[in-house]
Amino acid sequence: MDDPKLVEDIVHALDIEGGSTERRPVHTIGVGATGVFEASPVAKNYCTAAHFQPSKKPLDVAVRFSNGMGLVEEHDGWSDVRGMAVRFKLSDDRATDLISMTLPVFFAPTPDTFLQFALAARPKECHRETPWQKICDFLKLQLPMPDPYPGQETRPNEGATEFADKHAYAQPAVLQASIIGAPVSYVRASYHAVHTFIVTAPDGTDRWVRFNWQPIAGVLNTNPLEPPVDIYLKEDLEKRLAAGIERFSLMMTIGETGDDFDDPTKQWPPHRKRVMMGLLTLKEVPEDQQTHCEDLSFNPWLLTDGIRASEDPVLKIRKQVYEFSSNRRGGIPCPFSRTEG
Numbered sequence: 001m002d003d004p005k006l007v008e009d010i011v012h013a014l015d016i017e018g019g020s021t022e023r024r025p026v027h028t029i030g031v032g033a034t035g036v037f038e039a040s041p042v043a044k045n046y047c048t049a050a051h052f053q054p055s056k057k058p059l060d061v062a063v064r065f066s067n068g069m070g071l072v073e074e075h076d077g078w079s080d081v082r083g084m085a086v087r088f089k090l091s092d093d094r095a096t097d098l099i100s101m102t103l104p105v106f107f108a109p110t111p112d113t114f115l116q117f118a119l120a121a122r123p124k125e126c127h128r129e130t131p132w133q134k135i136c137d138f139l140k141l142q143l144p145m146p147d148p149y150p151g152q153e154t155r156p157n158e159g160a161t162e163f164a165d166k167h168a169y170a171q172p173a174v175l176q177a178s179i180i181g182a183p184v185s186y187v188r189a190s191y192h193a194v195h196t197f198i199v200t201a202p203d204g205t206d207r208w209v210r211f212n213w214q215p216i217a218g219v220l221n222t223n224p225l226e227p228p229v230d231i232y233l234k235e236d237l238e239k240r241l242a243a244g245i246e247r248f249s250l251m252m253t254i255g256e257t258g259d260d261f262d263d264p265t266k267q268w269p270p271h272r273k274r275v276m277m278g279l280l281t282l283k284e285v286p287e288d289q290q291t292h293c294e295d296l297s298f299n300p301w302l303l304t305d306g307i308r309a310s311e312d313p314v315l316k317i318r319k320q321v322y323e324f325s326s327n328r329r330g331g332i333p334c335p336f337s338r339t340e341g
C-alpha cells in the first residue's frame with residue numbers, strides 16, 4: 001500500500017491542540033527502559049525468528065512505554081490507553097520491533113475508516129453530566145460519560161462514542177477505551193500487539209498468531225474514585241528498576257479457522273491455544289531519555305525472517321504512517337531498518 005496523501009491525512013487527523021508536530025502525535029509522553037529478552041524453551045518449535053532461538057546470552061532490548069494521548073502535558077493519572085514498544089536487538093546490524101497497547105482490539109478495520117474515526121474523535125469541549133443525564137444513560141443501557149478531570153476542558157470521548165453509535169466495528173475498542181483507567185505502573189498492565197502476524201515453524205508450518213505481553217507483577221489500576229495524580233509513571237519505573245528488575249511474559253495466541261486474521265477490530269475467542277514465547281526482563285531506565293526514548297523510531301514492519309505481516313490493511317498503512325511521523329518530528333531512523341512491504 002502506498003498512498004502518501006492518506007498517510008498524511010491520517011497523521012494530521014491525529015494532531016490535536018495541546019500536542020506538537022515536533023513530538024509523536026499520539027503516545028507523546030513516554031519513558032524508555034532497557035533490558036533483555038530470553039526465548040522460552042518451546043518458542044523455537046513455533047517460530048524460526050532469531051529472537052525465539054535458544055541462546056547462551058539473552059538479547060538486549062529497548063522498550064518505550066507511553067501514554068496513548070497526544071498531549072504534551074503529562075496526565076499519567078487520566079484514564080487512557082498505554083503503549084509498550086519493544087525493539088529486540090538481534091545482532092550488531094539487525095533488530096525487530098513489536099509494538100503493543102493496552103487495548104486488545106483497534107478502532108477501525110481499514111485506513112479509510114480509521115481516518116473517519118480519528119476525525120470524529122478529535123477532542124471536543126466536555127462537560128460534567130448531571131445526575132439526571134447519568135440515570136437516562138443507564139436506562140438506555142449506555143455508560144454515562146465520565147466526569148472531566150480537574151482542568152480537563154476537551155476530550156475525545158464524546159466524538160468517539162457518537163462514532164461508535166453509528167459504526168458497530170468501533171464499539172469494542174471505544175467501549176474498552178472508555179473504561180480502561182490508569183495503571184499504577186507501566187509494569188502493572190498487559191499490552192496487545194493487536195494485529196495478526198504469520199510465524200513459520202522449523203518444519204515450514206505457518207501459523208496465524210497474535211502477541212501480547214503479560215506483566216509478572218500482575219495487572220493493577222489506580223483507584224478511579226481518588227483524584228488523579230498527574231506525573232508518576234516515569235518515577236515509578238525508575239524506582240522499581242533502581243531497586244531490582246521487572247518482567248513480562250511474551251504470550252502468542254494461535255488463531256484457528258474462522259478467526260479473523262485481517263481485521264484488528266475483531267477479537268478471537270478467549271479459549272485459543274496460547275504459547276509462552278519468552279521472558280522480558282527490564283533492568284534500567286537510562287538517564288539519557290532523548291536517545292533512549294524520544295529519538296527512537298519504532299515501526300511494526302521492522303520484522304525478521306520467520307515472522308511476516310498478515311494482510312490486515314491497518315497494519316499495512318502503519319509502515320508509512322510511522323515513517324512519516326518519525327521524519328516529521330526528526331526521530332532517528334532505525335539504524336537496523338530494513339522494513340519490507
Ligand code: HEM
Pocket residue numbers: 010011014023024025026027030064065066082083084085099100101106111114192193194195264296297298314317318321322325326329331
Ligand atoms: C492506522 C492505525 C494506526 C495509526 C495511524 C497509528 C499512528 C501512530 C503514530 C503516527 C505514531 C507515532 C510514530 C512515531 O512518531 O514514531 C504512533 C505511535 C504508537 N502507536 Fe500507533 N497507530 C496505529 C495503530 C496502532 C496500533 C494497532 C497499536 C497497538 C498495537 C499502536 C500503538 C502505538 C504505540 C505503542 C506507539 C508509540 C511508539 C513509541 O513508543 O515510539 N498503534 N502511532
